[in-house]
Amino acid sequence: MTPDGQLAYWSSTGVAKSFTHPLDVAWLPGLPGTARIVDYGCGYGRVTGLLREHGFTAVEGVDPSPGLLARARRTHPGLAFTLLADPPHLPFPDGGVDAVLVFAVLTCIPADDDQRRLLAELTRVLRPRGLLYVSDVLLQTDARNQDRYRRGAERYGTHGVFDVGDGAVCRHHSPEHLRGLLTGYELVAERELTVETMNGNPVGALQLLARKGR
Numbered sequence: 001m002t003p004d005g006q007l008a009y010w011s012s013t014g015v016a017k018s019f020t021h022p023l024d025v026a027w028l029p030g031l032p033g034t035a036r037i038v039d040y041g042c043g044y045g046r047v048t049g050l051l052r053e054h055g056f057t058a059v060e061g062v063d064p065s066p067g068l069l070a071r072a073r074r075t076h077p078g079l080a081f082t083l084l085a086d087p088p089h090l091p092f093p094d095g096g097v098d099a100v101l102v103f104a105v106l107t108c109i110p111a112d113d114d115q116r117r118l119l120a121e122l123t124r125v126l127r128p129r130g131l132l133y134v135s136d137v138l139l140q141t142d143a144r145n146q147d148r149y150r151r152g153a154e155r156y157g158t159h160g161v162f163d164v165g166d167g168a169v170c171r172h173h174s175p176e177h178l179r180g181l182l183t184g185y186e187l188v189a190e191r192e193l194t195v196e197t198m199n200g201n202p203v204g205a206l207q208l209l210a211r212k213g214r
């Protein structure tokens with residue numbers, strides 16, 4: 001299970017953080033400007049806003065943090081944002097979404113079961129052949145991270161889960177773990193990159209673009 005208090009973190013300390021995973025819009029090939037795109041765990045609407053700037057008119061951000069959504073609405077008054085009352089449940093019917101983006105969200109969901117539940121819900125709302133674009137943080141090799149993975153494994157039982165120190169519990173992943181979440185999808189593209197964490201540290205990350213089966 002996800003440690004208690006994680007949603008509370010995103011409604012308090014997390015509200016003032018900055019997020020950085022870059023969007024490669026060339027990864028949304030052939031999608032018309034009217035495609036229905038959901039930015040899952042949108043935070044303050046950074047990626048939702050970028051999608052709109054690139055001409056996608058039917059974008060919607062969803063997030064469980066009222067504080068981050070208030071920030072999103074202030075920053076992007078013309079965009080649609082919906083509060084997730086019961087994540088990962090999405091208030092959408094089956095199969096109506098053309099693409100879902102999940103940027104730096106799995107890192108906030110430490111437990112395997114919770115990550116799998118999220119993927120099942122995204123699969124439910126995506127149409128057949130819909131696109132799933134995941135960006136998340138990889139396991140790091142430096143001593144500071146190795147040390148906190150060791151302490152986190154003792155506490156949470158999963159390698160890569162750790163206490164950040166400000167109340168957040170985060171997870172870093174192997175590429176195999178991230179790819180393994182995409183059962184029933186065809187992997188279309190993959191790239192490794194360096195991003196900055198919300199606390200300003202450079203980390204290796206992985207982006208995956210996958211297409212749902214029929």
Ligand SMILES: C[S@@+](CC[C@H](N)C(=O)[O-])C[C@H]1O[C@@H](n2cnc3c(N)ncnc32)[C@H](O)[C@@H]1O
Nearest residue numbers: 010019041042043046064065087103104105108
């Ligand atoms: C690191 S931020 C990334 C925000 C945004 N995707 C971006 O890249 O700018 C993580 C976001 O995931 C949200 N989040 C945390 N736990 C979640 C959960 N269980 N379900 C959905 N969203 C969650 C947080 O509220 C926060 O907005």
